[in-house]
Amino acid sequence: MGRIASAPKTKYRRKNRPDSIKTKEDLIFYLNSHEDSELPFVEDCWNAAVIKATENSKKEVSTKNIITKTADGDVIKEEKTIKLITDPVKQYFKMCGLNVYKKKAMEIKTQKRLTEHLDEHEQEIVETYFSDNSEKLNDEIAQWIGSIVNPSEREYVKGRYINYMNNYEINDGADKSSLKGVLSLELALYRIDADRAAGKSSVVAEEEKLRKALRETFEALKWNKKQRNIREELAQNKFTVWLDNMVKEGEFVPNPKHYEPDEVDFIIETSIEAQRKMLE
Structure with missing residues (x-):
């Protein structure tokens, strides 16, 4: 039996990088x-x-x-x-x-893709606390996040900070101190997950202790959701109730969807046909 000829190999050559890169x-x-x-x-x-x-x-x-x-x-x-x-x-x-x-x-590339999809409110938070010309560059949490050495950890905590600031009413006093505690616990759990993903062993008891502390801390804070988020949730709930009532009253009839029969449909149809013949 003759050998199958393999496809010719093509040598890939990266485009030369410019010599003007000096610093x-x-x-x-x-x-x-x-x-x-x-x-x-x-x-x-x-x-x-x-x-x-x-x-x-x-x-x-x-x-x-x-x-x-x-x-x-x-x-x-x-x-x-x-x-x-x-x-x-x-x-x-x-x-x-x-x-x-x-x-x-x-890891940096992945985190960057995640932060590219920020809405206008989240982007405003980024500009407020993390841009070079920000008036709040002395923000304690923003400075702490900037001091985190590992890029993936830094981007993770930054994303969580943006999420909390976007969804809750958090003042610059006690609430900020509490938020830093929450973020510290989340960072510790993130590191455990990262080690586990890398094949390293983790102490289950320590992880459970951290998760319990995070849950109890967050429950004790009782932060208020921003009015914008409450209004959005109410609007979504009202739309859901309105649509449900229309369906019940027959005012709204969704277009029927056609699905191609598959193997399961064939088995069910065969079973029903067999039972029908037994009753005849």
Whole structure:
């Protein structure tokens, strides 16, 4: 039996990155401008790249042993001089392909997609507490969120903060302090879930303790929902009741939906037909 010819392999080559990227700011701008082909900026990767590039600049070249085989099977060992990367930007691009940084980049990308779908009220909260020209940059919780090192954790807590501020009446005094406590508990639970997803073991008793503390804390706060949310819920409830009454009174008859018969329909029809014949 002859071998099946495989499809010809095509070598993919990434479009060369411009040499004009010289600084961290240039790098971030470039990555943000090429989201379709580049992963988002990872702070940890940049810091590691700076350290590595600095180390390389002290020796500039290195040697590497290259082992090759001749057609006769003889092994040839030769020493090759390699020019080390001393540019942090180029070192970043070399290191960003490592799994540890690629994983972090994907987490950032996922969180960014989630925050892209904010409504106008949520976007207003982002502008109020997290924009560079915000009047509330000294907000205690916003500063705390900004100090969280892990990007995925930071984006998660930021999303939860936006959610609470969007849905509840929370003042800048005691309510804010209580909210920080709630967010701290949620962050601890998020870390447990992240460790579990990574295959790490977790203490069930500790997790249950945190969930109980979160539930009891939230119940004790008794925050009031914003009037906007209450009005929206009432409007939705009124529409549901109105539509239900129309259906009951026969004023509204939904268009009948046709579904193609499937295997279950065939079995039911066969069973009914068999029972009908038994009764004849």
